[in-house]
Amino acid sequence: xxxxxxxxxxxxxxxxxxxxxxxxxxxxxxxxxxxxxxxxxxxxxxxxxxxxxxxxxxxxxxxxxxxxxxxxxxxxxxxxxxxxxxxxxxxxxxxxxxxxxxxxxxxxxxxxxxxxxxxxxxxxxxxxxxxxxxxxxxxxxxxxxxxxxxxxxxxxxxxxxxxxxxxxxxxxxxxxxxxxxxxxxxxxxxxxxxxxxxxxxxxxxxxxxxxxxxxxxxxxxxxxxxxxxxxxxxxxxxxxxxxxxxxxxxxxxxxxxxxxxxxxxxxxxxxxxxxxxxxxxxxxxxxxxxxxxxxxxxxxxxxxxxxxxxxxxxxxxxxxxxxxxxxxxxxxxxxxxxxxxxxxxxxxxxxxxxxxxxxxxxxxxxxxxxxxxxxxxxxxxxxxxxxxxxxxxxxxxxxxxxxxxxxxxxxxxxxxxxxxxxxxxxxxxxxxxxxxxxxxxxxxxxxxxxxxxxxxxxxxxxxxxxxxxxxx
Amino acid sequence: xxxxxxxxxxxxxxxxxxxxxxxxxxxxxxxxxxxxxxxxxxxxxxxxxxxxxxxxxxxxxxxxxxxxxxxxxxxxxxxxxxxxxxxxxxxxxxxxxxxxxxxxxxxxxxxxxxxxxxxxxxxxxxxxxxxxxxxxxxxxxxxxxxxxxxxxxxxxxxxxxxxxxxxxxxxxxxxxxxxxxxxxxxxxxxxxxxxxxxxxxxxxxxxxxxxxxxxxxxxxxxxxxxxxxxxxxxxx
Numbered sequence: 001x002x003x004x005x006x007x008x009x010x011x012x013x014x015x016x017x018x019x020x021x022x023x024x025x026x027x028x029x030x031x032x033x034x035x036x037x038x039x040x041x042x043x044x045x046x047x048x049x050x051x052x053x054x055x056x057x058x059x060x061x062x063x064x065x066x067x068x069x070x071x072x073x074x075x076x077x078x079x080x081x082x083x084x085x086x087x088x089x090x091x092x093x094x095x096x097x098x099x100x101x102x103x104x105x106x107x108x109x110x111x112x113x114x115x116x117x118x119x120x121x122x123x124x125x126x127x128x129x130x131x132x133x134x135x136x137x138x139x140x141x142x143x144x145x146x147x148x149x150x151x152x153x154x155x156x157x158x159x160x161x162x163x164x165x166x167x168x169x170x171x172x173x174x175x176x177x178x179x180x181x182x183x184x185x186x187x188x189x190x191x192x193x194x195x196x197x198x199x200x201x202x203x204x205x206x207x208x209x210x211x212x213x214x215x216x217x218x219x220x221x222x223x224x225x226x227x228x229x230x231x232x233x234x235x236x237x238x239x240x241x242x243x244x245x246x247x248x249x250x251x252x253x254x255x256x257x258x259x260x261x262x263x264x265x266x267x268x269x270x271x272x273x274x275x276x277x278x279x280x281x282x283x284x285x286x287x288x289x290x291x292x293x294x295x296x297x298x299x300x301x302x303x304x305x306x307x308x309x310x311x312x313x314x315x316x317x318x319x320x321x322x323x324x325x326x327x328x329x330x331x332x333x334x335x336x337x338x339x340x341x342x343x344x345x346x347x348x349x350x351x352x353x354x355x356x357x358x359x360x361x362x363x364x365x366x367x368x369x370x371x372x373x374x375x376x377x378x379x380x381x382x383x384x385x386x387x388x389x390x391x392x393x394x395x396x397x398x399x400x401x402x403x404x405x406x407x408x409x410x411x412x413x414x415x416x417x418x419x420x421x422x423x424x425x426x427x428x429x430x431x432x433x434x435x436x437x438x439x440x441x442x443x444x445x446x447x448x449x450x451x452x453x454x455x456x457x458x459x460x461x462x463x464x465x466x467x468x469x470x471x472x
Numbered sequence: 473x474x475x476x477x478x479x480x481x482x483x484x485x486x487x488x489x490x491x492x493x494x495x496x497x498x499x500x501x502x503x504x505x506x507x508x509x510x511x512x513x514x515x516x517x518x519x520x521x522x523x524x525x526x527x528x529x530x531x532x533x534x535x536x537x538x539x540x541x542x543x544x545x546x547x548x549x550x551x552x553x554x555x556x557x558x559x560x561x562x563x564x565x566x567x568x569x570x571x572x573x574x575x576x577x578x579x580x581x582x583x584x585x586x587x588x589x590x591x592x593x594x595x596x597x598x599x600x601x602x603x604x605x606x607x608x609x610x611x612x613x614x615x616x617x618x619x620x621x622x623x624x625x626x627x628x629x630x631x632x633x634x635x636x637x638x639x640x641x642x643x644x645x646x647x648x649x650x651x652x653x654x655x656x657x658x659x660x661x662x663x664x665x666x667x668x669x670x671x672x673x674x675x676x677x678x679x680x681x682x683x684x685x686x687x688x689x690x691x692x693x694x695x696x697x698x699x700x701x702x703x704x705x706x707x708x
Contacts, residue, residue: 122585125589129592132596133595136599136600136607137599137607137611138604138607138608138611140611140612142648142651145651145652145655146651146655149655150651150654150655150658153655153658153659154658154665157629157658157659158659158665162665165664165665165666165667166665167663192604227581228577228581231581231584231585233519233525233584233588234525237525375536375540376527376534376536376537377525377526377527378518378519378520378525378526378527378584379525381577381580381581381584382536382539382576382577382580382581383577385540385573386573386574386577389569389573390570390573393569393570394570439525457570457574
C-alpha cells in the first residue's frame, strides 16, 4: 500500500518537472524516458524550493499544505500542456546532433549483439542491486544520520524548518526536505523509504547520460558508457546510502551535459535555461554547489567564446538565460540564511583560512592523494587511467567538447587543490582524513569522464562543433 | 632509416629500460610469493566488500600496480614492434594501444564484477532473512532498541535531559552514539532543538546504577531499560 501511495506521490515532482520541460522548447518532443529523467531532477528541485517557500511564509508542512497546491497547479498546467501538444508541436524531433530516420540495421547474432546483451544485463543487475540495497538497509552512516536525516526528521515532526537550532544549519536542505516529504506522504517516519530518491537519481542519471552519449556517438557506445558508469564501485555504493554527494553529482553533471546539448542544438535557449535550473538546484544540495556554479559560469563563458559569428549582444543574452535561473534559485536559500542570521559556512572547521609559506609543502601530499585515489583505489576501476591515457594519446585530435570536459575536470581539481592549500580542508584532501573525504569529492564530477572517454576514443570521428549551428 | 624513426627506436628502448627498473621488483616479489598465488586470490583483490573500497594486495602490493605493469609492458612492446619491425606503419587494430587499454579495462571490470556478484549473494541472503529490527541491530547493536523502548514509554514529543557515562569528546563511540540516539529518539529531543520548552523527562543511557544518576527532582514514573538505562518522567 505504501509503495502505491509513494508511487502516486512521486508523480507530483515528476509532473512539475515535466510541465517545465514541456513549456521550454527542448521538451516538446524529447524521448519519453529522457523527459521523465530530466523531469525527475527538475521536479524534485522545485518541490524542495516550494517547501522552503512555504516555510518562509510560515506555513506549516503537511501532506496537504505541500501537495495540494501543487496538484491544483499540475491539473491546470496539465490542460495547457495537453492543448499545446495537440495543436502546435510535431511528433518527433531529434536531440541536438542526433540523426533521425536512419534505417536500423537488423541485429544479427554477432559480437555486437553479444555486447548489447552483456551491457544491458550488467546495467540491469546493477540497477536492481542499487534499488534493493537502498531500500533494504536503514540509514546507518554518520553523515547521513547527523547532517541529513536528523534534520529531515525534525522537519517531519515539527512541521517546519527552524534553521537556527538545526545542527550544521549552514548546509543546504534539498535532501533532508525530500526525505521529510516522503514521510509526509507516508504519514510516518520510515528509515527505508526515505532513501527512495537515491536509486531514482541513479536511474535518472543513467538515462540522461545514455541519451546524451547517443547524440555524440552511436547507441553501442552509449550503452558502453552506461556499463562503464556502473562499473564504478563508489558510484554504485553512494546510490544506496543517504549522503548528499550522489545528488550533487547528479545536478552538477546533468547541468554540464545540458550545456553541451545547448551548444550543439538549434533550440539553444531552452537547453541552456534547463542547464541553468539544474545548476541553481545544485546549490541547494550541498555547500560545494555554489562553488561549482562559478565553475559552470566559467565553462559557459568558454562555450560562448567558441561561438563564431555571433554578436556580443546575442552572447550576453545567452549568458543571461543561464545566469538568471541558476543565480535566481541559488539566491533563495542564500537570502533565507541571511534573513535567519546564519553565516554562509557556519562554523565549518574545514573552511577556516590556513595559509602560510609552508602551505606549499602540502602540494605533493595533495597530488599523491589524488593519484592514490584515482589510480589505486577500488572506487573507479581503471576509468581514470583510461581517460587520461586516451586524452594524452589522442591529444592532437581531440574535439572541442573533449577539451571542454577536460577543462571542467581540471577546474574541479583546481578548486580542491586551492582549498587544500589555503584552508583546513587539507585534512580531507591529502591530510589525515583523506580516506573519508576525497573520494566523495571526486564523485561529484567523476561521471564526466565517461563522455570524455567516449569522445577521446573516437577522436577521429567525434563531433566537431567549430561553428554556430545555423550560422556556420 | 630516417632520423625520426631512429628517435622512436631509441625511445622504445629507453621505455623498456624504465619498465624493467620500475616494474621488475614488483614481479620479483610476486614470484617470491607464488606459492600463495591463485586465480581466486587475484580475483578477490579487485573488490573487497566492507573495506571502504580499498583494493586487495598481492605480496603487499596493490593489485592495480600489477595491472599497470602488464598493461605498460604490452604498450611498450606495441611501440617497439611499430617502430622496429613495421618501420612506423600502423599496427593491426587489435594491437592498437587504444584497443589494448580498453581490453585491460574490460578485464579489470570483468574481474571486479565477478567478485562483486559473489559478494552480493551473501549480503542479500544475510539481510533478506532479517526483519527490520534485526537489521537495525546489525548496525547499531542495542542503540535502536533502546530508543524504541524509550519511545514506547514516552510517546509523542518531549524535551529530555540526557545523562550518560559516554565520553562525548571522542568521536567514536561517544559522539556517534549520542548522535544516533538523538536521531532515533526524535521527537524526544535530547539535543535542545526546542530551548523554549522545559525538560519534562530524564533519559539515562549507559550509566552504572542509573537510578543514582537521576537529578534531585520529583518523578511521576521511572522505567528501567536494561541494566544501564532508564526513563524518568518528571512531575509537572
